[in-house]
Amino acid sequence: MTFALALHIALAxxxxxxxxxxxxxxxxxxxxxxxxxxxxxxALVWVRLDALDxxxxxxxxxxxxxxxxxxxxxxxxxxxxxxxxxxxxxASLRLLAALLSATVAxxxxxxxxxxxxxxxxxxxxxxxxxxxxxxxxxxTNVLMAFRAMDTMLEKVVLLLAVVxxxxxxxxxxxxxxxxxxHQADPQGTLAFLARVLTxxxxxxxxxxxxxxxxxxxxxxxxxxxLAAMWLLIMMAGLADTPPMNARRLRLMLIAGPAVFLLVxxxxxxxxxxFLAYPAxxxxxxxxxxxxxxxxxxxxxxxxxxxxxxxxxxxx
Amino acid sequence: MALDIVTIVAVSAGAFFFLAGTxxxxxxxxxxxxxxxxxxxxxxxxxxxxxxxxPRAGSLSGGLKLICVWLLVLLASATVSQLIARAARxxxxxx
Numbered sequence: 001m002t003f004a005l006a007l008h009i010a011l012a013x014x015x016x017x018x019x020x021x022x023x024x025x026x027x028x029x030x031x032x033x034x035x036x037x038x039x040x041x042x043a044l045v046w047v048r049l050d051a052l053d054x055x056x057x058x059x060x061x062x063x064x065x066x067x068x069x070x071x072x073x074x075x076x077x078x079x080x081x082x083x084x085x086x087x088x089x090x091a092s093l094r095l096l097a098a099l100l101s102a103t104v105a106x107x108x109x110x111x112x113x114x115x116x117x118x119x120x121x122x123x124x125x126x127x128x129x130x131x132x133x134x135x136x137x138x139x140t141n142v143l144m145a146f147r148a149m150d151t152m153l154e155k156v157v158l159l160l161a162v163v164x165x166x167x168x169x170x171x172x173x174x175x176x177x178x179x180x181x182h183q184a185d186p187q188g189t190l191a192f193l194a195r196v197l198t199x200x201x202x203x204x205x206x207x208x209x210x211x212x213x214x215x216x217x218x219x220x221x222x223x224x225x226l227a228a229m230w231l232l233i234m235m236a237g238l239a240d241t242p243p244m245n246a247r248r249l250r251l252m253l254i255a256g257p258a259v260f261l262l263v264x265x266x267x268x269x270x271x272x273x274f275l276a277y278p279a280x281x282x283x284x285x286x287x288x289x290x291x292x293x294x295x296x297x298x299x300x301x302x303x304x305x306x307x308x309x310x311x312x313x314x315x
Numbered sequence: 316m317a318l319d320i321v322t323i324v325a326v327s328a329g330a331f332f333f334l335a336g337t338x339x340x341x342x343x344x345x346x347x348x349x350x351x352x353x354x355x356x357x358x359x360x361x362x363x364x365x366x367x368x369x370p371r372a373g374s375l376s377g378g379l380k381l382i383c384v385w386l387l388v389l390l391a392s393a394t395v396s397q398l399i400a401r402a403a404r405x406x407x408x409x410x
Contacts (some may be wrong), residue, residue, distance in 0.1 A: 071394040163361060189394050189397040189398055189401070190394070192394070193390065193391075197387075197390065197391075200387065222321060
């Protein structure tokens with residue numbers, strides 16, 4: 001048995017064990033921690049599969065930001081946990097749920113295992129047409145050019161998610177600021193970390209977005225890091241969460257989908273089809289869309305974690 | 316050859332500190348001692364692994380990135396252990 005094989009088996013075993021532990025954990029908090037660790041291990045799995053772009057996204061979103069969202073949810077649910085635990089569903093219902101989950105897992109596994117050899121792939125076609133955009137990273141090519149429509153709709157979904165979070169605000173706080181105002185010692189440890197780490201984080205976030213054109217990375221991964229820096233500043237109490245009726249904030253929220261849509265309509269007006277980039281301007285257009293997307297995704301993710309408005313806009 | 320030995324020794328020592336830190340995390344009786352064990356894994360473990368990988372970095376920028384990773388882990392783990400220790404102190408009497 002080679003070393004790599006042993007490593008893969010150990011990794012797969014850890015994943016299965018962590019997944020089982022996360023499901024079996026009684027406390028919501030413990031389950032969330034299990035899920036975060038699961039996300040980080042999943043990122044390692046993607047690295048072993050040579051899918052570095054996916055690994056970066058999984059580590060940033062699955063391990064980091066999703067974990068933060070779920071931790072926030074767990075903290076809010078803490079008061080309701082004991083009564084909810086008391087009315088656990090009966091054994092037969094839980095058995096049924098387990099059976100349903102196991103069936104879905106088995107069907108997925110069968111679908112993967114029954115793929116013809118070699119599995120159907122469009123990777124050679126994507127690689128053969130890489131020159132059309134002038135970008136060296138094939139993943140960015142697929143996301144921003146070959147399947148740009150999907151990426152654009154994904155950004156619209158993110159916007160809808162923010163609308164969904166905002167819509168659960170009570171009427172009298174509509175237009176107000178999300179979450180509580182974090183109070184932390186301005187000379188304390190957290191404020192120190194926020195001051196020292198944020199410049200590095202901004203550089204890394206922008207670098208990751210920029211280098212996505214030719215190396216693993218991209219707008220989404222970079223934007224997640226920028227969002228994390230913004231959240232760190234808000235949690236350290238160095239800056240307040242913005243009121244949701246601020247015009248600049250709303251403009252930044254729609255910047256990504258708007259630029260995407262404009263470029264798409266431009267393709268319809270001057271080019272062959274919706275989102276068809278003229279060959280000479282493909283790279284600058286894609287970079288412009290990515291720049292707007294980084295801003296929008298960072299703001300969106302930050303606002304999703306910050307939550308619905310819970311106080312009036314006055315500081 | 317000499318560089319290979321540096322890598323093997325330093326990464327093994329780093330792995331040992333991770334192991335010791337994990338054992339401490341599982342076996343120590345209270346929050347503060349567990350934190351103490353954890354920071355050993357973070358500081359010395361990551362530091363030694365980064366040191367061991369330096370000869371294999373291949374380029375100056377690659378080596379600098381490794382050192383940056385180590386410094387950022389130091390910053391994060393030192394801050395987080397401070398915050399956890401403070402939360403543990405505020406939430407209950409020290410054992």
